[in-house]
Amino acid sequence: MNTYSIAGLLVNMSPFGKTEKQAEKYLTDFTDNPDIIIEVSEKMVQKYMQLVDINSEDEAYYLASGFAFYRKLLNFGGFMLHSSAICIDEKVYLFSGQSGIGKSTHTGLLKQLLGDRCFVVNDDKPAIRIMENNEVYAFGTPWSGKYDISRNEGYPVLGLCFLGRAESNSITPLDSKNAAIHIMNQCTKNFTESQWDKILGYIDLFVKKVPVYKLLCNKDPAAARLSFKTLTGEEI
Amino acid sequence: MKIKDGFIIKSVAGSNVIVAVSNPAFSSVITVNETGSFLFEKLKEDTDVNKLTECLLQEYEVDRQTAFDDTCKFINLLRQAELLDE
Numbered sequence: 001m002n003t004y005s006i007a008g009l010l011v012n013m014s015p016f017g018k019t020e021k022q023a024e025k026y027l028t029d030f031t032d033n034p035d036i037i038i039e040v041s042e043k044m045v046q047k048y049m050q051l052v053d054i055n056s057e058d059e060a061y062y063l064a065s066g067f068a069f070y071r072k073l074l075n076f077g078g079f080m081l082h083s084s085a086i087c088i089d090e091k092v093y094l095f096s097g098q099s100g101i102g103k104s105t106h107t108g109l110l111k112q113l114l115g116d117r118c119f120v121v122n123d124d125k126p127a128i129r130i131m132e133n134n135e136v137y138a139f140g141t142p143w144s145g146k147y148d149i150s151r152n153e154g155y156p157v158l159g160l161c162f163l164g165r166a167e168s169n170s171i172t173p174l175d176s177k178n179a180a181i182h183i184m185n186q187c188t189k190n191f192t193e194s195q196w197d198k199i200l201g202y203i204d205l206f207v208k209k210v211p212v213y214k215l216l217c218n219k220d221p222a223a224a225r226l227s228f229k230t231l232t233g234e235e236i
Numbered sequence: 237m238k239i240k241d242g243f244i245i246k247s248v249a250g251s252n253v254i255v256a257v258s259n260p261a262f263s264s265v266i267t268v269n270e271t272g273s274f275l276f277e278k279l280k281e282d283t284d285v286n287k288l289t290e291c292l293l294q295e296y297e298v299d300r301q302t303a304f305d306d307t308c309k310f311i312n313l314l315r316q317a318e319l320l321d322e
Binding site: 051176177179180181184185189190191192193196197200203204207 | 250251255257258259262263
């Protein structure tokens with residue numbers, strides 16, 4: 001088993017293929033007392049291949065190990081939010097929404113506008129953790145999407161946008177009720193009752209601490225200018 | 237009729253939501269209002285529309301027609317989501 005440092009936790013696992021490659025930069029020399037041990041049996045890999053209808057063991061292991069990690073993350077104040085997490089001036093802004101809606105496209109536009117001031121922490125499945133003083137952080141993880149864009153770093157989360165497509169750009173705040181439902185829709189949901197209690201508790205805290213918006217947008221740079229201005233108060 | 241096993245109601249940020257327990261095939265989140273939440277609890281035991289209407293009448297100050305309509309609406313919602321054993 002290798003030991004990795006992921007989202008501030010020591011994680012033991014024996015990945016192969018794509019997962020091993022994407023996890024490389026998370027390898028650590030510390031091996032004592034791991035917080036999380038990920039064991040994915042051959043049976044589980046087969047189960048995932050059936051469940052999501054894929055024929056690659058590599059891909060099935062990637063999904064199964066990610067799911068195991070995020071499920072155990074619940075014991076450390078954290079959960080996965082399906083989103084692209086961009087770090088701007090050491091603060092993270094999350095862009096979430098269903099697959100294909102344009103999350104990576106939008107953070108790509110922000111990168112074009114902001115250059116060196118920003119980078120993507122995790123392009124697909126950042127680990128969200130409630131840290132000391134209930135501060136919300138987002139971390140890169142090896143489960144970072146098909147283009148493997150991730151950094152082994154974590155930063156405070158200052159905003160979250162749910163994306164929808166529209167011809168013209170608009171952004172409106174979501175109240176905490178709506179925000180919580182939007183978040184639930186972009187999390188995994190295969191939980192036991194006590195796991196539900198945990199994640200719903202974290203979501204409750206998240207919507208109290210982090211402003212959440214609905215961003216209807218096209219793929220023009222103006223869309224990124226609007227989200228950036230709303231999230232940071234700064235014009236570009 | 238009753239709620240299928242494996243569905244629970246939880247509250248998050250002031251909303252009541254119905255979620256599935258350990259069920260990878262069910263990934264919807266159904267939000268319900270206070271009345272829905274009340275009816276969901278009653279539907280843990282085998283019951284029917286008339287009994288549920290009576291329960292609503294006892295709990296809330298509504299007329300019979302409204303209680304009946306609300307019950308039917310909620311039952312239809314659960315039926316569409318395939319959450320009912322009938």
